[in-house]
Amino acid sequence: MSVSSNAMNDAALQAAPMANARGYWATVGRRIVRDKVSMVCVAILLLILLSALLAPYLHLADPYQGSMIRRLRHIGTPNYPLGTDELGRDMLARLIYGGRLSLLIGISPVILAFGLGTMLGLVAGYVGGWVNTAIMRTIDVFYAFPSVLLAIAISGALGAGIANSIVSLTIVFVPQITRVAESVTTGVRNRDFVEAARASGANAFTIMRAHMLGNVLGPIFVYATGLISVSMILAAGLSFLGLGTKPPEPEWGLMLNTLRTAIYVNPWVAALPGAMIFAVSICFNLLSDGLRSAMDIRS
Amino acid sequence: MGRGGALFLPRLLEYNIMSEATAVTGLEPIEDLGGKAQPLLRVDGLTKHFPVRGGLFGARKTVRAVDDVSFNIGKGETVGIVGESGCGKSTTARLLMHLMDRDAGEIIFDGRQVGHEMTLRELRRGMQMVFQDSYASLNPRLTIEESIAFGPKVHGMADGAARALARELLGKVGLRPEIFANRYPHEISGGQRQRVNIARALALSPRLVILDEAVSALDKSVEAQVLNLLMDLKREFGLTYLFISHDLNVVHYISDRVLVMYLGEVVELGPVEQVWARPAHPYTRALLAAMPSSDPDRRTEVPPISGDPPNPIDPPAGCRFHTRCPFAEALCSNIAPGLTELDTMGHQAACHMAIPRSGHSRAPAA
Numbered sequence: 001m002s003v004s005s006n007a008m009n010d011a012a013l014q015a016a017p018m019a020n021a022r023g024y025w026a027t028v029g030r031r032i033v034r035d036k037v038s039m040v041c042v043a044i045l046l047l048i049l050l051s052a053l054l055a056p057y058l059h060l061a062d063p064y065q066g067s068m069i070r071r072l073r074h075i076g077t078p079n080y081p082l083g084t085d086e087l088g089r090d091m092l093a094r095l096i097y098g099g100r101l102s103l104l105i106g107i108s109p110v111i112l113a114f115g116l117g118t119m120l121g122l123v124a125g126y127v128g129g130w131v132n133t134a135i136m137r138t139i140d141v142f143y144a145f146p147s148v149l150l151a152i153a154i155s156g157a158l159g160a161g162i163a164n165s166i167v168s169l170t171i172v173f174v175p176q177i178t179r180v181a182e183s184v185t186t187g188v189r190n191r192d193f194v195e196a197a198r199a200s201g202a203n204a205f206t207i208m209r210a211h212m213l214g215n216v217l218g219p220i221f222v223y224a225t226g227l228i229s230v231s232m233i234l235a236a237g238l239s240f241l242g243l244g245t246k247p248p249e250p251e252w253g254l255m256l257n258t259l260r261t262a263i264y265v266n267p268w269v270a271a272l273p274g275a276m277i278f279a280v281s282i283c284f285n286l287l288s289d290g291l292r293s294a295m296d297i298r299s
Numbered sequence: 300m301g302r303g304g305a306l307f308l309p310r311l312l313e314y315n316i317m318s319e320a321t322a323v324t325g326l327e328p329i330e331d332l333g334g335k336a337q338p339l340l341r342v343d344g345l346t347k348h349f350p351v352r353g354g355l356f357g358a359r360k361t362v363r364a365v366d367d368v369s370f371n372i373g374k375g376e377t378v379g380i381v382g383e384s385g386c387g388k389s390t391t392a393r394l395l396m397h398l399m400d401r402d403a404g405e406i407i408f409d410g411r412q413v414g415h416e417m418t419l420r421e422l423r424r425g426m427q428m429v430f431q432d433s434y435a436s437l438n439p440r441l442t443i444e445e446s447i448a449f450g451p452k453v454h455g456m457a458d459g460a461a462r463a464l465a466r467e468l469l470g471k472v473g474l475r476p477e478i479f480a481n482r483y484p485h486e487i488s489g490g491q492r493q494r495v496n497i498a499r500a501l502a503l504s505p506r507l508v509i510l511d512e513a514v515s516a517l518d519k520s521v522e523a524q525v526l527n528l529l530m531d532l533k534r535e536f537g538l539t540y541l542f543i544s545h546d547l548n549v550v551h552y553i554s555d556r557v558l559v560m561y562l563g564e565v566v567e568l569g570p571v572e573q574v575w576a577r578p579a580h581p582y583t584r585a586l587l588a589a590m591p592s593s594d595p596d597r598r599t600e601v602p603p604i605s606g607d608p609p610n611p612i613d614p615p616a617g618c619r620f621h622t623r624c625p626f627a628e629a630l631c632s633n634i635a636p637g638l639t640e641l642d643t644m645g646h647q648a649a650c651h652m653a654i655p656r657s658g659h660s661r662a663p664a665a
Binding site for chain 2: 023024191196197200201214
């Protein structure tokens with residue numbers, strides 16, 4: 001007997017069930033990599049994101065340089081693979097540069113709301129009682145407005161601008177994420193391991209950080225990924241209404257607005273910014289679905 | 300698997316050599332005050348009522364989950380609590396752990412009370428708990444080593460030292476650290492998980508361990524192994540156990556003294572051999588009679604008690620057992636019997652049939 005215990009020599013007890021230990025997130029990662037749809041979406045999103053980030057190095061035409069004689073060229077025109085817009089600016093360059101702003105104001109509100117909402121929901125769900133009531137009823141006030149209306153109202157009040165659209169969209173998404181975070185937290189909070197952690201003498205903050213966060217983050221993350229598409233569309237909507245970016249800045253929502261008048265002249269070119277918004281939204285949605293099923297592990 | 304003294308001694312020596320070689324030091328157990336004679340835990344009048352609302356405009360009612368429960372646990376003792384589902388066993392455990400606020404009563408740990416002579420944090424060091432559901436009581440996102448090391452880290456141990464202690468404890472509960480330390484709860488079996496939970500409880504060097512149906516969910520063979528492990532650990536670390544179970548055989552096997560609970564009240568307590576040999580309360584008698592015996596000579600003749608326990612929202616007046624008791628008389632539904640000493644061994648029962656001159660026709664005369 002090597003170690004002092006009555007059961008150390010019990011062969012059945014030492015039988016290790018699996019070849020190598022793998023954590024939850026590693027398992028989720030492996031499952032998502034095997035999912036073809038998710039991987040195609042990741043590839044498309046990476047392509048759009050990288051081209052937007054690396055736009056200055058891609059030898060594109062100047063997205064601000066217009067030409068009155070080359071307006072609204074069709075897709076496939078020499079030197080203008082995706083045609084030109086109503087001011088004769090290269091559509092390909094504008095779409096790629098436009099990705100920078102569109103992705104920024106589409107994704108950053110969700111990231112900010114993810115952080116804030118998770119914190120609020122975790123505290124509300126874990127502490128419970130009047131803290132929960134205070135947080136959740138305040139959240140409900142925001143929840144009562146339709147998100148489009150709320151975004152327009154806040155943006156209108158704060159004034160046009162990129163930073164203001166990000167702020168207004170964050171305010172729109174915080175309540176939704178808080179709600180999901182709160183309900184997930186309440187479910188995890190009553191599990192025995194949280195009781196055991198309390199019994200070990202840990203304070204509320206330590207328990208939330210060490211035991212709750214890892215168990216609630218997954219579902220909230222899935223929900224937030226799904227919100228990115230909504231955020232992209234809302235951001236485009238704000239720009240379309242003139243509450244987001246201002247011309248001549250390239251941004252998909254704004255481009256959709258300015259090209260709208262050309263829809264009878266050159267419908268394909270006019271539809272391009274919309275196609276970009278559609279592609280990014282649907283990719284994030286499908287990725288969110290993929291994540292959801294990858295996380296649904298039954299042992 | 301021998302648990303005799305002859306086998307025990309060499310094992311202890313072996314452990315000492317081991318611990319010197321690895322030089323893993325756990326947390327220092329909290330100070331023993333008052334010596335051997337002072338009970339490790341004194342519970343006096345412990346009460347917990349849960350409010351329940353009967354519909355929107357219904358009157359507020361209360362579930363009397365635990366009602367005026369008092370008992371002592373001596374140092375080094377194993378006290379068992381038995382009773383049907385819903386009799387308040389687990390609520391008692393959670394109240395003792397201060398995981399739930401009590402409505403009334405005192406919980407005195409080694410002469411000290413939380414909020415007066417000791418802090419809640421100190422109590423957590425002195426008293427730990429093993430839960431019934433081995434899977435739910437481990438965080439699925441943490442490795443076994445991380446789960447065990449969490450407690451010591453909360454109490455100020457460095458990460459490396461806490462992990463070393465966790466591995467040491469895994470060895471103590473019969474799991475090879477090199478195989479199990481980096482596993483996740485879903486990768487191991489129920490018996491192995493319950494061993495991990497025991498190691499996690501021991502990581503704070505507690506003096507009292509509450510085992511709330513800790514072996515009830517395990518297979519019989521695994522249950523026996525874990526019980527033997529618990530007995531070994533008790534000797535090795537000088538532990539005191541409060542063992543909660545509905546399995547009378549297991550309670551008989553492990554306990555020195557036993558508490559029988561019915562609808563939130565203690566109906567009988569005493570040394571386990573006394574209670575088993577001369578059960579004084581009809582409920583205890585019925586429980587023991589319902590126990591299957593493999594010995595034909597001890598086959599039960601008494602019919603088992605029928606029906607479910609009454610709703611604890613509206614417990615019967617008088618003796619709470621009178622609705623199911625074959626010996627109930629008018630007296631029983633009016634006056635609640637108190638716990639009465641039956642002998643000098645500490646055997647007590649709350650039954651009019653055990654109280655001299657109580658008025659019950661079967662009450663002793665003297």
